[in-house]
Amino acid sequence: MATDYPSLAYLSQINQAYCVKVAVEHFRRSMPRTMGALYWQLNDCWPGFSWSSLEFGGHWKALHFAARRFFAPVLVSAHVPGDEWMGIGNIWRSSIREIHLHTICDAPGKTNGLLSWTLFHLDGRPLEAGEKSVFLGPRTIAPAKDARSLQEHEDPRCAQYLSAYPARDGLWAISEDTVFLTAPRFMELPRTPITTTVERATQREFQLGFQSRGFHHAVQVDLPGNRAQVGRQLL
Secondary structure, X not given: OOOOHHHHHHHHHHHHHHHHHHHHHHHHHOOOOOOOOOOOOOOOOOOOOOOOOEOOOOOEOHHHHHHHHHOOOEEEEEEOOOOEEEOHHHOEEEOOOOOXXXXXXXXXXXXXXXXXXXXXXXXXXXXXXXXXXXXXXXXXXXEEOOOOOHHHOOOHHHHEEEEEEEEEOOEEOOOOEEEEOOOHHHXXXXXXXXXXXXXXXXXXXXXXXXXXXXXXXXXXXXXXXOOOOOOEEEO
16 A cells, blocks of 8 residues: 555556556457557646656656557457455455466467466466467467466465466567456565666666566666666566
């Protein structure tokens, strides 16, 4: 929960990015009933709270980083059917039993791709993994029930997340999806430290590396006072 203005601004941006992502991916998965989506709005003409994905000064909000992924020509998108609720005696109940993975292609040309996924424990342990070859062609969708029953592992409400990636022509696409089986506020997210490394790639470019023993959700990287491309990033 937000405790001050910076954390309120951060969490509101994460919420905005998630809401638009869910809507856009739903419309893309529904092709050809719907052939995509546009979101409102791109930028602001003055400072203030709004639905824009670019700040008044030009900085990217979390939504703009997320849009690079959910508008990627080759997209992996997850649909989690089911619901959760508090039953008699305030006992948490869930009907979530599986994850449906879809690959969506709006790129020109035809090729075969590889859909890979791994079910992780929040402490970083891989619990289950799989992959499947998929056909990628213009305006094609390939649904796949690749995630098995989630009852085989620990409490999915607070202990698990799924990571899925599509590969095209042997290269990782920009699209990826991290899937939670409940609202993040119900998850026991670890507070393990993050170590950083900095390497000079060229005279004007640096490569930043981040590593941690546990899972970290929506990490913001900020370089105060840096006006270079890009001073702020979201992982």
